[in-house]
Amino acid sequence: MEMDWHRIFFSDHPYSFFIEILIRTPLMFLAVVLILRLTGKRGVQQLSIFEMVMIITLGSAAGDSMFYEDVGLFHALAVFVVVLIAYRLIIFFIAKSEKIEKLLEGEPLYLLRDGRMCVNEIGGSEMGADEFFGELRSQSIEHLGQLRYVILEDTGKLSIFYQADDEVKAGLPVLPDDYNKKSQKIEQKGLYACARCGYTQMLQHADITTCEYCKNTEWVKAIDRKRIV
Incomplete structure (x- = not known):
């Protein structure tokens, strides 16, 4: 039985899609870094629950667009923009309302x-x-x-x-x-x-x-x- 090495290493995609992944990955990586940089400097142990959800959402959108050919980069970037806007709105409401802060971030x-x-x-x-x-x-x-x-x-x-x-x-x-x-x-x-x-x-x-x-x-x-x- 002859081994199908192309299917094993490249699935059913053409060789050219491998080059495309090499382009998609650094672009999405830089986009994630930029979005997280815009949210502010916080360590992992300082993240609240909704911030962890935000990061998971960004990771999912970035990961899919890195190696799924049917996911366009602009689609992923649109997710990033919406998540960033939602994050900024939540931060605004947290600053205005103690009840919302306790609801989203919890309390000691x-x-x-x-x-x-x-x-x-x-x-x-x-x-x-x-x-x-x-x-x-x-x-x-x-x-x-x-x-x-x-x-x-x-x-x-x-x-x-x-x-x-x-x-x-x-x-x-x-x-x-x-x-x-x-x-x-x-x-x-x-x-x-x-x-x-x-x-x-x-x-x-x-x-x-x-x-x-x-x-x-x-x-x-x-x-x-x-x-x-």
């Missing part, structure tokens, strides 16, 4: 206050507990008592505010070896942290103790080590 959410997690946000639609603990571990945090506040910004980035060394208190450990020792049964008297919200409480020997804040029944021995940077 507290994930932790004074060593205790905000359970309505963690474990819900905003961020899971495992993901939250992973982010804290990446910042060399061992337990929640080392923290004053943690805020989820509208860009998806965490802003972390630490306790001063002399104000660190016992809190829920986030290291897997410590956290996985959680249990409903309290074997010995001591200071424990709720495994769900981080609330700390001095507990006596008991089979089941319910957290007064989140009604959870699993507890972990609280630790109070200071943060080492």
Whole structure:
């Protein structure tokens, strides 16, 4: 069976379309760079949801016009212009209305206050507990008592505010070896942290103790080590 090398490497297009792609690609690449330059200087972590949608839209329009012969370059450029105009209009309305800004860009959410997690946000639609603990571990945090506040910004980035060394208190450990020792049964008297919200409480020997804040029944021995940077 003879191999059809032309079909393998060039599909059913003529060789001349390969040269056309070499022309289309840099033109569309420069067009995308120009449009993004006109939207302003922002890093990837600073992008809001609607800005990410804008970039995906530009990428789709640019990509299709780079190697689909039935998509004209002016069609893609028309998409670029419309997207840029829509972006500028949205920015204008965001500057005029706080409600529109919250709707399109979201608002900062507290994930932790004074060593205790905000359970309505963690474990819900905003961020899971495992993901939250992973982010804290990446910042060399061992337990929640080392923290004053943690805020989820509208860009998806965490802003972390630490306790001063002399104000660190016992809190829920986030290291897997410590956290996985959680249990409903309290074997010995001591200071424990709720495994769900981080609330700390001095507990006596008991089979089941319910957290007064989140009604959870699993507890972990609280630790109070200071943060080492």
